[in-house]
Amino acid sequence: MWQKFPLWAKILAGMLIGILIGILGVWLKVGWFVTDWVKPFGVVFLNLLKLVAMPLIFASLVTGVTGLSDITKLSRIGLKTIAYYLLTTVLAITVGLLLVNAFKPGESFPEDKRLEMLEQYAVDVEGRKLAIDNIKSDGPLQFLVDIVPDNVVGAASDNANMLQVIFFAILFGLAIVIVKHPKVEVVKDFVIGLNEIILKIIDFIMLFAPFGVMALLAGLIVDFSGDNLSDSLHLFATLGLYALVVIGGLLFVALVIYPTYLRFFAGIRFVDFYKTMFPVQLVAFSTSSSAATLPVTMEQVEKGLGVSSEVASFVLPIGVTINMDGTSLYQAVAAVFIAQVFGIELTLVQQLTIVLTATLASIGSAGVPGAGIVMLIIVLNAVGLPVEGLALILAIDRPLDMLRTVLNVTGDAVIATVVAKSERKIDYKPGMIGESEQ
Numbered sequence: 001m002w003q004k005f006p007l008w009a010k011i012l013a014g015m016l017i018g019i020l021i022g023i024l025g026v027w028l029k030v031g032w033f034v035t036d037w038v039k040p041f042g043v044v045f046l047n048l049l050k051l052v053a054m055p056l057i058f059a060s061l062v063t064g065v066t067g068l069s070d071i072t073k074l075s076r077i078g079l080k081t082i083a084y085y086l087l088t089t090v091l092a093i094t095v096g097l098l099l100v101n102a103f104k105p106g107e108s109f110p111e112d113k114r115l116e117m118l119e120q121y122a123v124d125v126e127g128r129k130l131a132i133d134n135i136k137s138d139g140p141l142q143f144l145v146d147i148v149p150d151n152v153v154g155a156a157s158d159n160a161n162m163l164q165v166i167f168f169a170i171l172f173g174l175a176i177v178i179v180k181h182p183k184v185e186v187v188k189d190f191v192i193g194l195n196e197i198i199l200k201i202i203d204f205i206m207l208f209a210p211f212g213v214m215a216l217l218a219g220l221i222v223d224f225s226g227d228n229l230s231d232s233l234h235l236f237a238t239l240g241l242y243a244l245v246v247i248g249g250l251l252f253v254a255l256v257i258y259p260t261y262l263r264f265f266a267g268i269r270f271v272d273f274y275k276t277m278f279p280v281q282l283v284a285f286s287t288s289s290s291a292a293t294l295p296v297t298m299e300q301v302e303k304g305l306g307v308s309s310e311v312a313s314f315v316l317p318i319g320v321t322i323n324m325d326g327t328s329l330y331q332a333v334a335a336v337f338i339a340q341v342f343g344i345e346l347t348l349v350q351q352l353t354i355v356l357t358a359t360l361a362s363i364g365s366a367g368v369p370g371a372g373i374v375m376l377i378i379v380l381n382a383v384g385l386p387v388e389g390l391a392l393i394l395a396i397d398r399p400l401d402m403l404r405t406v407l408n409v410t411g412d413a414v415i416a417t418v419v420a421k422s423e424r425k426i427d428y429k430p431g432m433i434g435e436s437e438q
Contacts, residue, residue, distance in 0.1 A: 014210030022221025031222040039219030045212025059195035065173025092325040096332035105241040106340025276304030306427035319412030326404030338389035357382040
């Protein structure tokens with residue numbers, strides 16, 4: 001019977017069970033049992049996510065870049081698509097950073113608990129302080145030097161160097177597109193096959209996700225609460241504020257930035273646009289997968305908005321790979337939130353690094369459930385934050401994943417419409433939305 005439930009329901013069930021186990025552990029004074037016999041399964045789940053981070057971003061990004069060859073070698077439409085996608089992603093990340101810095105949800109953690117966490121992860125904090133000292137002593141163009149690896153195998157051996165892997169993946173993908181040789185097609189097919197294998201591994205990992213989230217959440221409550229259940233309530237209040245910041249950012253992008261794009265670049269009323277996209281958003285919300293939603297997105301964009309098949313068939317699939325506005329915004333908020341919880345004040349340079357890393361990570365983020373949390377590891381490593389902080393947000397990641405996937409697919413459709421308008425490849429009439437629903 002368990003198999004009949006969708007993944008999101010299983011994870012929500014795992015969350016509830018984890019909360020119950022954690023609270024019972026504190027109430028019955030058996031927190032040691034949760035720590036010794038439940039929490040390790042959460043650590044295993046976390047390690048599995050770390051395990052696939054590097055191969056996922058390499059295979060997914062190379063596959064996305066080589067897919068551009070389908071439209072006459074990075075044609076005008078391709079360049080417009082990439083430019084618009086990157087712009088909306090940067091705007092979304094900026095919105096997330098502004099909100100999380102303004103409301104500071106992580107600072108609502110009690111001071112004594114924050115000190116405990118700082119002591120627990122003292123090694124990570126010291127490493128971050130050392131990194132700041134190194135940044136101060138480096139020149140203004142050191143970030144360019146850091147992006148280019150001198151040994152790609154060495155870079156791939158450490159998740160902290162994932163930005164270098166992204167650089168090599170882009171270079172590798174572009175070379176595949178440019179070189180025309182039968183043997184190169186073998187390499188391309190191999191990487192595409194590797195990408196499919198990694199996605200299947202993520203499917204396997206996500207089968208374990210309900211138990212991993214349960215274990216992480218139970219262990220988190222025990223570690224955070226000690227013998228005081230009131231601290232658990234404070235924890236959920238803090239996570240609630242964090243969730244509200246993420247949701248507020250998603251709504252701002254959906255209701256301000258996207259309508260501005262549609263009004264000035266496509267001449268479409270955002271009310272009509274969202275009426276067309278509502279079925280797509282429901283599918284995205286229930287599946288948490290941009291890839292699974294793609295067929296519905298293409299149908300609604302072509303029939304409901306009048307975008308030509310030529311544009312939709314190129315822009316939308318590429319968007320599944322490189323356009324992750326919701327995911328990128330969430331990564332920015334989550335990274336700063338974790339820093340605030342640990343009492344770490346990020347410098348302007350580090351926050352700009354978050355913008356750059358989250359943008360590049362979104363390019364290689366697969367449109368499947370769970371990929372966003374894997375990419376967050378890259379962002380955390382880039383600014384020297386403890387990856388263990390993921391345990392704080394995994395508890396409520398699933399509902400936020402559903403919401404950010406909605407924004408991801410909506411952004412794909414917005415850019416497809418804008419590109420089609422600029423190329424005069426759209427036949428939109430205000431009345432056609434109602435006709436397509438009949």
